[in-house]
Amino acid sequence: MLENVKSFASHFFVTGDPLIYGADVSIGLTLLAILFVLTYFKKWGLLWREWLTTVDHKKIGILYIFSAFLMLFRGGVDALLMRTQLAVPEFQFMQPDHYNEIFTTHGVIMILFMAMPFMFGLFNVVVPLRSGPGT
Numbered sequence: 001m002l003e004n005v006k007s008f009a010s011h012f013f014v015t016g017d018p019l020i021y022g023a024d025v026s027i028g029l030t031l032l033a034i035l036f037v038l039t040y041f042k043k044w045g046l047l048w049r050e051w052l053t054t055v056d057h058k059k060i061g062i063l064y065i066f067s068a069f070l071m072l073f074r075g076g077v078d079a080l081l082m083r084t085q086l087a088v089p090e091f092q093f094m095q096p097d098h099y100n101e102i103f104t105t106h107g108v109i110m111i112l113f114m115a116m117p118f119m120f121g122l123f124n125v126v127v128p129l130r131s132g133p134g135t
């Protein structure tokens with residue numbers, strides 16, 4: 001039974017790699033921490049009314065920039081992994097294929113999910129302010 005579940009899961013998830021398990025656990029813990037903070041400080045209503053449903057261009061710009069910073073962190077973790085691998089010659093920190101994957105995710109995340117939302121965020125904040133009254 002357990003073997004069936006494992007072989008089914010290994011089609012969709014990378015299993016057996018401690019780095020992946022570490023990432024999974026930190027995603028779970030971070031999610032729980034966010035849910036706890038929002039509930040404990042009673043900020044769900046504020047989050048929904050003031051941010052998620054806002055039509056204020058400056059707040060929307062800040063949301064773009066916030067997600068750009070999250071992705072900077074995500075791409076930065078990739079950068080740290082690459083730096084660790086390259087710190088010492090012939091270091092066996094990652095498999096060569098894994099290094100190539102991290103290289104690709106770092107590049108894609110930094111350009112598409114960090115640099116572009118960051119620019120869109122700045123545009124969203126600045127352009128309406130510069131294009132006349134009515135904001």
Ligand code: HEM
Binds near residue numbers: 103107108115
């Ligand atoms: C705005 C976009 C990007 C930012 C802010 C960024 C940032 C960084 C940072 C901070 C490091 C760590 C450097 C170090 O500790 O030595 C790094 C490493 C690296 N980045 Fe990027 N990166 C960006 C885009 C890219 C792209 C598009 C690629 C390639 C497709 C790329 C490939 C690499 C590689 C190969 C390393 C490891 C090099 C090394 O550590 O010696 N990066 N990046």
